[in-house]
Amino acid sequence: MEDETEPIVATNAISKGTVTYDILLSPLSWLKILAKETHWSFVFGVIIVNGISQGLSGGIWRVATDYYWKDVQSMQPSVAQVYQGIVYTPWIVKPVWGLFTDVLPMAGYRRKPYLIFSGVLGVVSMLILSLHNLHAVFALLAMTMGSASVAIADVVMDACVAQNSIANPSLASNMQSLCQLSSSIGALVGFSTSGILIHAMGSQRVLGLLSIPSMLVFSVGILIKESPTVNFAYAKVHRKFLHAGQTMWSTLKCPEVWRPCVYMYISLSLSLNIHEGMFYWLTNPKEGPSFSQETIGFVFSIGSVGSMLGVLLYQNLLKDFQFRSLLFWGQLLTAFAGMLDLALVLRLNLKLGIPDFFFVFIDECVSHVIGRIKWMPILVLSSKLCPSGIEGTFFALVMSIENIGILSAAWGGGLLLHALQVTRTRFSNLWMAILIRSIMRMLPLPLLFLVPKSNQNDTILPPEMLREKDDIDSKEDIELASLVNGT
Secondary structure, eight states: HHHHHHHHHHHHHHHHHHHHHHHHHHHHHHHHHHHHOOOOOHHHHHOOOOOOOOOOOHHHHHHHHHHIIISOOOOOOHHHHHHHHHGGGGGTTHHHHHHHHHOOOTTTTTTHHHHHHHHHHHHHHHHHSSSOOOOOHHHHHHHHHHHHHHHHHHHHHHHHHHHHHHHHHGHHHHHHHHHHHHHHHHHHHHHHHHHHHHHHHHHHHHHHTTTHHHHHHHHHHHHHHHOOOOOOOOHHHHHHHHHHHHHHHHHHHHHHHHHHHHHHHHHHTTTTOOHHHHHHHOOOOOSOOOOOOOHHHHHHHHHHHHEEEEEEIIIIIIIISBBHHHHHHHHHHHHHHHHHHHHTTTTTHHHHHHOHHHHHHHHHHHHHHHHHHHHHHHHHHHHTTTTTTOHHHHHHHHHHHHHHHHHHHHHHHHHHHHHHTOOOSTTTTHHHHHHHHHHHTTTGGGGGGHHHHHHHSSSOOOOOSOOOOGGGGGOOOOOOOOOOOOO
């Protein structure tokens, strides 16, 4: 019997090794195919914008800004939480950036000028942040400018991805995979190196160092291949804006669309963000574990790994479940995952003999895995709410609604920290903020009836909204492709 099973085990081991080898080499095949079928400058642009600007720079930015508000500006955690929400506002108006890039070409080009502008804006804003004795208001303005720089580049590159997806439909999944993989790897490297850089240079100089990714975005604007627009009718620009607005409004009035949008906004806005309170506590030498910059960077990098694991779990095990059931368990597990922070702040982990670092390691990984599992069906649902003809434009609008929910959660979390008097040195009520956040995460559960019962592979919109219009104006429809930023 043993002689018969050994070859089978060996064969299974070889097949598993082959699959793993193929998975590891798949990014190289994406690069070769995309560079051959599209253009090398497009692949270069995806890697720079998604991998370097959003991923690597975004990971370093996240940690550096936390330390900047804490150590340089000496802000209270509640104020820093509100400021972080303000910095996020350029992502809410992504449809506006996209409409400009598609409707209003500059010097005959739709993409190149906006990428160049994005790079210049990023360089200027990061260099301003590196200045000493900068007032908090000017620092907030510079950070918002830097956030707008990344958002504009993201919109333009998403538009390029959409254009190439239309021209090469069979490569659409490869393009999205390359975008997500570049962003994930970049974020992992950014978080891993952020603490070391901040310890060696300080948060201000690190923010000034982030002008380099913006320079690379500027180079993408110079190098990317784009055919110029000839004899563009600038007099009809207002008609295109008006047509896009009317179409989006008529779509939003459809019950199959506004009901899920309401749920997604409520679900995200009630998940209060108290990240700054936790960050101040984790780095406090008296009340908290007194984590160093290197440790904080490593902890955030573990969150990136958890996000990637969540995507893999969803892709392989959960993508065929119904929207309602998956969102129910995702919402419930998100609430319970937040209780890990409560155990940490109450020091229950030490009573169980679990060191702070190891417990935070588990907390960060589990929270991001569950958060990604909850987020993925929301993205899929958002994509299925888009009518034909303005898919990209309307997807950007839906994502903006969700971004408003995230902004509301950030400001709500800041107000909660302020109401509970959680300051730079007082954390006695932080446990209460965590408990309130976990309870509020369960409040959207009774509203799940707003989400369709259908499977994630089914069509949600009525058939008439999925037909392309044949009138002349449809040929002039906006080709906006603000699909989604790296999650």
